[in-house]
Amino acid sequence: MGACIVGWAHSPFGRLDDRDLEALIxxxxxxxxxxxxxxxxxxxxIWLGLLNGGFVPxxxxxxxxxxxxxxxxxxxATRVENACASGAAAVYAAxxxxxxxxxxxxxxxxAEKMTAVSGAEVTRILGAASYVREEASRGLxxxxxxxxxxxAYFRRYGxxxxxxxxIAAKNHANGVNNPWAQMRRDLGFEFCNTVSDxxxxxxxxxxxxxxxxxxxxxxxxxxxxxxxxxxxxxxIRFRAxxxxxxxxxxxxxxxLAFEGPRRAWDKALAGAxxxxxxxxFAEVHDCFxxxxxxxxxAMGLARPGHGAERLEDGCVYPGGALPINPSGGLKAxxxxxxxxxxxxxxxxxxxxxxxxxxxxxxxANLGGVFNMGGAxxxxxxxVLERAK
Numbered sequence: 571m572g573a574c575i576v577g578w579a580h581s582p583f584g585r586l587d588d589r590d591l592e593a594l595i596x597x598x599x600x601x602x603x604x605x606x607x608x609x610x611x612x613x614x615x616i617w618l619g620l621l622n623g624g625f626v627p628x629x630x631x632x633x634x635x636x637x638x639x640x641x642x643x644x645x646x647a648t649r650v651e652n653a654c655a656s657g658a659a660a661v662y663a664a665x666x667x668x669x670x671x672x673x674x675x676x677x678x679x680x681a682e683k684m685t686a687v688s689g690a691e692v693t694r695i696l697g698a699a700s701y702v703r704e705e706a707s708r709g710l711x712x713x714x715x716x717x718x719x720x721x722a723y724f725r726r727y728g729x730x731x732x733x734x735x736x737i738a739a740k741n742h743a744n745g746v747n748n749p750w751a752q753m754r755r756d757l758g759f760e761f762c763n764t765v766s767d768x769x770x771x772x773x774x775x776x777x778x779x780x781x782x783x784x785x786x787x788x789x790x791x792x793x794x795x796x797x798x799x800x801x802x803x804x805x806i807r808f809r810a811x812x813x814x815x816x817x818x819x820x821x822x823x824x825x826l827a828f829e830g831p832r833r834a835w836d837k838a839l840a841g842a843x844x845x846x847x848x849x850x851f852a853e854v855h856d857c858f859x860x861x862x863x864x865x866x867x868a869m870g871l872a873r874p875g876h877g878a879e880r881l882e883d884g885c886v887y888p889g890g891a892l893p894i895n896p897s898g899g900l901k902a903x904x905x906x907x908x909x910x911x912x913x914x915x916x917x918x919x920x921x922x923x924x925x926x927x928x929x930x931x932x933x934a935n936l937g938g939v940f941n942m943g944g945a946x947x948x949x950x951x952x953v954l955e956r957a958k
Contacts, residue, residue, distance in 0.1 A: 573665040573676075574957050575806040576794045577606020578916040583787035583904030584752040591626050591683040592634050594788035599638035599679055602790035607803050610639035614673035616647035619660030619680035620908035623695040626683050635679055642677075653699040654857060655943030656680065657911025658950035661791065662813060668795045675798060680912030681788035692784050696907075699944055701819040713781055715945055716858040717774025719825055723860060724775060726826060727875035731775055734859040735763035736881045738779040738901055741856060744888065745898025747928035752783050752904030780859040785904030789913040796957075805958035806919040809936070810841030814949045823946075830949040831868040831942060838951035839870075844936065846870045849892055849953075851921055851931045852938035853914040856899040865940060866894070888931070896921070896929050911941035911950065922956045 579601030581594055589597070595618070603610060616635045622628070632647040652659040657680035664676035684692055693713075697706035700715065710718075724730055739759040745751040762779040765771055769778050799805050814837070816830040817823055839846060846869050854869070856862035866877035871885065871892065880886045886894040897903050897917045900910060918937040920926040926934075939952040 572796055573668040573793045573808050574796060574799060574802070575791050575915065575919045576798060576802045576804065577602050577608070577792035578919055579605055579790045580750050580913060580916050581788045582750050583785045583906060585685045586786040589786065591628060591631065591681060592637060594681045594683065594786065595634050595679055596638045598681070598788045598790035599635050599677060602677065602792050603639070606792035608675060608792060610641035612675050613642060613645050613677045614675050615664065615667050616642070616645055616677045616679070617660040617664045618647065618649045619657035619678070619912055620649055621651055621653065621656050621682060621699070623698060624691070625687055625695060635677065652948045653943030654855070654905070654907050655911055655941045655948040655950050656908040657789070657913065658915070658939070658941035658952070659911070659948070661912060661915055662811060662950065664793050665808060665811065668793060674795050676793040678791045678793060678912060679788065680790070680909040682906035682908040683786050684784050684906055685786050689784070704819055704821055711773070713773040713776065713858070715820070716860055717772065717776045719945070720776055720858070720860040721774040722826055723863070730863070730878060732763055733863060733878040733881060734776070734780050735759055737856070737859040737862050738762040740881070740887060741895050741899040741901040744896055744929070745902025748898045748903055749927070751898045751902050752785050753902050776858060776860070782857045782900040782905040785906040787904060787906035787909045787913070789909050789916045791912060791915060791919070799958055802958055804923045805956070806922050806954050807957035808952060809955045810838045810953045812837035812841065812951050816947050818944070818947055820945060825945060826864070828864045828868040828946050830946045831865060831940060834949035834951040835869045835940065838953050842953035844953065846938070847892070848936055849938045850934040850936050851893045851896055852940065853897060853918050854894055854899070854940040855910070855942040856895060856901050857905060857942070859901065861942070862894065862899065869938070869940070893931055896926070896931055914939045914941055915952065918952070918954050922954055
């Protein structure tokens with residue numbers, strides 16, 4: 571049995587001082603079950619995507635989902651972690667259980683509470699998701715890592731500062747239409763392309779506007795096998811999905827090749843029997859603007875070093891041949907680590923169900939999702955279509 575998304579929920583992303591991790595998890599769990607029109611007693615399994623790593627003191631969080639409804643008591647619940655792809659990892663674990671016949675209905679939650687610690691502590695925690703002995707232990711943070719990546723891209727293909735600024739400006743403009751986005755403000759190309767007190771260099775050529783946000787937030791999905799579809803209000807099918815993991819040490823890889831994402835896209839598109847040009851839109855992992863630029867090349871929209879052409883010809887903008895990140899992406903929406911992959915699937919499902927409001931891509935019938943953990947270490951690509 572294939573897995574279908576039959577309901578979802580999404581919290582605001584941002585600094586949510588009035589909600590702790592438990593409140594975030596419980597809120598979206600209740601809302602997703604209601605949206606799907608199912609009861610808690612129907613749920614066969616729960617998967618929680620959560621990095622944590624010290625953002626909050628709680629390290630045993632899977633059963634927090636049970637707080638959403640007493641009928642969830644005794645339901646198996648598992649926390650899933652795969653760095654910034656923890657959300658997609660939880661989604662895929664639930665899909666595996668459904669496809670294996672071990673569950674008919676699954677509840678997937680992604681959540682993170684990042685703002686309860688200092689900025690320096692956020693940087694330290696995220697750095698621990700690198701190959702620590704060669705990277706974090708030598709002072710390399712993720713902004714530093716992607717800053718080095720951007721600098722390497724510039725050395726090989728020329729200065730693309732303006733290209734990165736166009737990506738940032740596009741995603742901030744898209745984020746204005748996303749009611750859950752952390753930053754709903756159109757910053758404009760000139761601001762994003764100009765180094766200033768409000769937009770300083772962060773690492774290498776990356777400016778503040780090239781970096782995603784520190785966020786609290788949660789999202790949830792209800793997944794079902796196809797036997798449930800007769801009674802479902804809506805259903806979004808996984809036409810194909812692929813996971814690829816690469817070596818953790820950067821020293822063992824050509825990071826500019828973005829080989830893990832490229833392989834994941836190739837496998838997912840082949841499994842779906844389509845080309846990237848057949849997609850109506852895609853939500854891709856823009857933790858830094860250089861990651862979105864490399865994603866254009868990894869997914870086959872452009873040859874290596876030519877991703878900028880898809881901005882120049884309007885392809886990736888709203889109304890273009892393949893809008894990228896109509897939600898505003900991580901850049902404007904926010905990036906609560908464990909929630910991100912689930913959020914991307916929620917937003918893609920909304921598009922395919924025609925329920926995306928002001929974000930809606932007209933006529934969307936096939937969507938792509940790319941969620942990445944680390945620096946192209948864990949790569950997840952889903953191709954989704956409407957089943958009902």
